[in-house]
Amino acid sequence: MKQMKQKLGLTKNRLIGWLASLGILVSFALLAWIYGPSVMVEASYQAAKDKQNEQQSGQPTRGFGSLMTSMAGFNQLLDDKMIEEAVTVAQLEPASKQFGLVIPKIFLNVSVIENVNPDNKEVYQSILKEGGSVAHAKGTALPGEPGAVYIFGHSTDASFNVSRYNAVFYLLRRLEPGDEISVWYFFKEYKYVVTEKKTVDADDISDLVNVENEQKLILQTCWPPGTDWKRLLIIAKPLAV
Amino acid sequence: MRLYKWLRHHAWQLVLLAVLSVGVVWAGLYLSMRSYKLSQSGEEVMIAKVKASDFTNDPVEMTESGKVRVYYWMPGGVTDRNVKVKVGSKSDEKVMEMETYWDTDFEVESGDEVSLQFFEGKDYKTEASGWVKPNDDDTCGLGKYRRQSITKLEDILEEHGEKVEQIMCWTDNELPKGLTLDFNDFVAAVTYTGGDDDDGGDDDDGGEEAQKGSVVIRKFRDDNQNGMLDEDEGATGQEFEFKVRINSEPEFIYTTDSQTGIGEELEVDVGSKVEVEEVEEPGWIRTSDQIQSRKILDETTYVVNFGNYRPGESFGPQQPDTGAPTGLTAGALLLLGLSILLKVKYL
Numbered sequence: 001m002k003q004m005k006q007k008l009g010l011t012k013n014r015l016i017g018w019l020a021s022l023g024i025l026v027s028f029a030l031l032a033w034i035y036g037p038s039v040m041v042e043a044s045y046q047a048a049k050d051k052q053n054e055q056q057s058g059q060p061t062r063g064f065g066s067l068m069t070s071m072a073g074f075n076q077l078l079d080d081k082m083i084e085e086a087v088t089v090a091q092l093e094p095a096s097k098q099f100g101l102v103i104p105k106i107f108l109n110v111s112v113i114e115n116v117n118p119d120n121k122e123v124y125q126s127i128l129k130e131g132g133s134v135a136h137a138k139g140t141a142l143p144g145e146p147g148a149v150y151i152f153g154h155s156t157d158a159s160f161n162v163s164r165y166n167a168v169f170y171l172l173r174r175l176e177p178g179d180e181i182s183v184w185y186f187f188k189e190y191k192y193v194v195t196e197k198k199t200v201d202a203d204d205i206s207d208l209v210n211v212e213n214e215q216k217l218i219l220q221t222c223w224p225p226g227t228d229w230k231r232l233l234i235i236a237k238p239l240a241v
Numbered sequence: 242m243r244l245y246k247w248l249r250h251h252a253w254q255l256v257l258l259a260v261l262s263v264g265v266v267w268a269g270l271y272l273s274m275r276s277y278k279l280s281q282s283g284e285e286v287m288i289a290k291v292k293a294s295d296f297t298n299d300p301v302e303m304t305e306s307g308k309v310r311v312y313y314w315m316p317g318g319v320t321d322r323n324v325k326v327k328v329g330s331k332s333d334e335k336v337m338e339m340e341t342y343w344d345t346d347f348e349v350e351s352g353d354e355v356s357l358q359f360f361e362g363k364d365y366k367t368e369a370s371g372w373v374k375p376n377d378d379d380t381c382g383l384g385k386y387r388r389q390s391i392t393k394l395e396d397i398l399e400e401h402g403e404k405v406e407q408i409m410c411w412t413d414n415e416l417p418k419g420l421t422l423d424f425n426d427f428v429a430a431v432t433y434t435g436g437d438d439d440d441g442g443d444d445d446d447g448g449e450e451a452q453k454g455s456v457v458i459r460k461f462r463d464d465n466q467n468g469m470l471d472e473d474e475g476a477t478g479q480e481f482e483f484k485v486r487i488n489s490e491p492e493f494i495y496t497t498d499s500q501t502g503i504g505e506e507l508e509v510d511v512g513s514k515v516e517v518e519e520v521e522e523p524g525w526i527r528t529s530d531q532i533q534s535r536k537i538l539d540e541t542t543y544v545v546n547f548g549n550y551r552p553g554e555s556f557g558p559q560q561p562d563t564g565a566p567t568g569l570t571a572g573a574l575l576l577l578g579l580s581i582l583l584k585v586k587y588l
Binding site: 014016147213228 | 254258262266267268271273274521523525526558559560561562566569570571573577584586
């Protein structure tokens, strides 16, 4: 055994060194896996912004998104058509007029699944996984009704990537007071304007329980990205016509 | 200088590690992003995967004689659809607005079959996909995906007093996604004309001593938000106020009890119209119409139910969790940090 170790040149230090290398590679792989969707959404957003700037100024812009779209492998995932659509579609046709959410600033255009029980993780993850979208929490108001319309982000319960896909709402962090949000519900558009952005503890449901009947929209995602530690809330009020 | 020497000495190992790291990050990101993209579906929300055989789509066999009435209903909806009704070899069609019914000209006998088809989209050329029967718990949908309640429509039908032959949960056309249907889009019902329609009974007072009926208003906590008072639902625990108007008399305030949910019994003449408007209470959401009216047709007590729930009460102790487990991310970062430290020390 000793001879074999000597033959392979395996000393204790070298073994620890190799294990450390392995640790570095494994952790990189894990982090890349966890943050992949967020990186993709960020790259799509940046590329769409580049495209928008290019359309407005006539000057080609090369940023992080454009870089990603030109990288081997990723260019198939972030193709030009998709970016083009992100720029135009977000401002034109909602993904669903039955219940859809459109936020032009972050090129977000998704359908919303209605009445999803927010208290049953198994149910909402299953529905969100199949719906591939975002969910309206059962028990909260619907657009046009008094009270808070609460919409939370996409996730999945695939065995190897539990709760990884909250990326649809990853860009919520870019919203600021004054930004506009459109919610389509049963073919009617409800416009909201962001009034508040805040981070709260996961068990802080004060914005939802025993609130006044004032109409508002709450968009929720986990914060910081890649964790389920806190909740980022975007609170918007109906836009006065 | 020492660092330079150290770097030079371990250069090949560091280069190898860097190349491997870049490769791993690249591959990890690619696989992660690809699987993410694949997980995203298209435009319409899929609720249940079904086979073509899951559709009912059979004609409705009528059990009585009479004229056919068709209901087209979706709460809060605004989409008109063209409905084609077929009885035997005859058919007729009409563009219907949401929450309306159509009294067709079809006279049917017991045993006749009636089939419906809805058309939507531009010029009403797109056929709706099909329908299934409602579930036993009065919802539309399949399996665990049961979400649209039909109790409000049942309520309307019961109020009209018609014989209902079939309630149908329809799904619209969801192409190009194919069979990812939800049966949740709209509801139709096949009944007969001539039930106790809204206007029935607004005649004959007769000039004799006025007959008296009565009205009671009840406020209940509508836990399942279906707009109906269910067996396990009770009072809200607080008083609610209502504006009540009987015929054209001035309105007055009516208060329901916090514990029983009901208020005093109001005696009214038969033939009167009672209009009740709920005064909104902060923190409560209505599940019934804010204004309801009843025509007092006989000497019985009419109960006007108003349901409410508190928003957010279906939330558990915390807001839904849609992120990766913090422990996983923290673990990966910790492993990275520790590995780098060990690598530097034992390189």
